[in-house]
Amino acid sequence: MNAQEQIILQPVIKATGTVVLPGSKSISNRVLLLAALTADSTRLEGLLDSDDTRVMLAALRQMGVSVTDVGVNSVHVQGGFPFPNPKGELFLGNAGTAFRSLTAALALMGGDFTLSGVARMHERPIGDLVDALCRLGADIRYLGQEGYPPLAIGQGSPAQHGVVKVKGSVSSQFLTALLISAPIYTAASGTDLRIEVEGELISKPYIDITLSLMERFGVHVQRESWHAFTVPAQARYRSPGYYRIEGDASSASYFIALGAIGGGPLRIEGVGTESLQGDIGFAKLAQDMGAQVEYEPHALVVSGVKVAQGERLRAFEQDCNLIPDAAMTAAAMAMFADGPCTLRNIASWRVKETDRIHAMHTELERLGAKVESGPDWLKVWPIDAQAWRSARIETYDDHRIAMCFSLAAFGPLAQTILDPSCVSKTYPEYFTDFAQVVQA
DSSP states (O other), X not given: OOTTOEEEEOOOOEEEXXXXXXXXXXXXXXXXXXXXXXXXXXXXXXXXXXXXXXXXXXXXXXXXXXXXXXXXXXXXXEOOSSOSSOEEEEEOTTOHHHHHHHHHHHHHHOOEEEEEOOTTGGGSOOHHHHHHHHHTTOOEEESSSTTSSOEEEOOOOOOSSOEEEEESSSOXXXXXXXXXXXXXXXXXXXXXXXXXXXSOOOOHHHHHHHHHHHHHTTOOOEEETTTEEEEOTTOOOOOOSEEEOOBOHHHHHHHHHHHHHBEEEEEEESOSTTOOOGGGGHHHHHHHXXXXXXXXXXXXXXXXXXXXXXXXXXXXXXXXXXXXXXXXXXXXXXXXXXXXXXXXXXXXXXXXXXXXXXXXXXXXXXXXXXXEEETTEEEEOOOOGGGOOOXXXXXXXXXXXXXXXXXXXXXXXXXXXXSGGGGGGTOTTHHHHHHHHEEO
């Protein structure tokens, strides 16, 4: 990045208006791959245009999948596997959803691929997924440190035992990758695939998204609680013909927070009671903190306290396992609470785009908050009016750090966000939309 790139946020006192969310990253990358794995054509509407989806699109096109732009945030995907070009060097940036799911799909499909990403992607563990795939007959080699990308994928040969175990405690994306690619295995082996989860499965709502989308594309997964999943031998993806992608619920959390601390009303279009995404549950946490939320099928209207007039949110202690991404927003909201706030069960933060527990701890302290943290928890004390400090907020090339700390604009001092363009990973227009709903 340009060392001088920054955005200075002047103090604001109110948030009101309407924002239309970009498409869900989690859904966009899943349905792109699902559409590519059908034998038919699919039109996808509402596709997120961001760094993470662009690397998935580029990879699919590089492998010969026909993906045609047919309108704003709309593409036509002509599916079919194996992909026409079964070899290549794929660069996937820092997109975990793309890297993990393509690793599984290509490993079970077979070919001659190398998968790499940015330096941080090479620090994010993938060993549990690779171990599971190799037990299914995949040919995968590490090109650097054992257990981490980059990877080389060869032809492989499907094992016939039809059972595989995967750890659930590091990333739910490992299970998602195995589930989405399971019909490739069942087609090659002619057997059911049973996936057994070892240990506690984190981020279960993201698995719900995966199962719902697989069902929409014609594959029903038999689930035994959260411990085992079976994909039948006859499972094959079928295109629904058309699929509309809903707004991003994780991105909604920043505007839910703005409505909660900036008075509102703030209307958020794109997610609501019919949302597939677990992060919609963040609205309930905001309500517990004192926000008023009106729910519609595809929209939320949020009102709340007026922190600029000295009002405070209610403090909370929360197990955040089900909303790991949106929970970061709650950590930033804690600056405006009436007491210390504790987030628990957030160990997965440490293997995201950056070590998010460390990053949130460091930057909240930079603003004047008292903070404590541990392996899987974070405790934040509110900042008294006289304790606020004007700071240059490091964003660690992590889009969610940048968006979380935009909330600091409701403090009494100007704040500087470094490398604000890192939001392009999931929400390129975030600071534009932010500026349109806040008032100085």
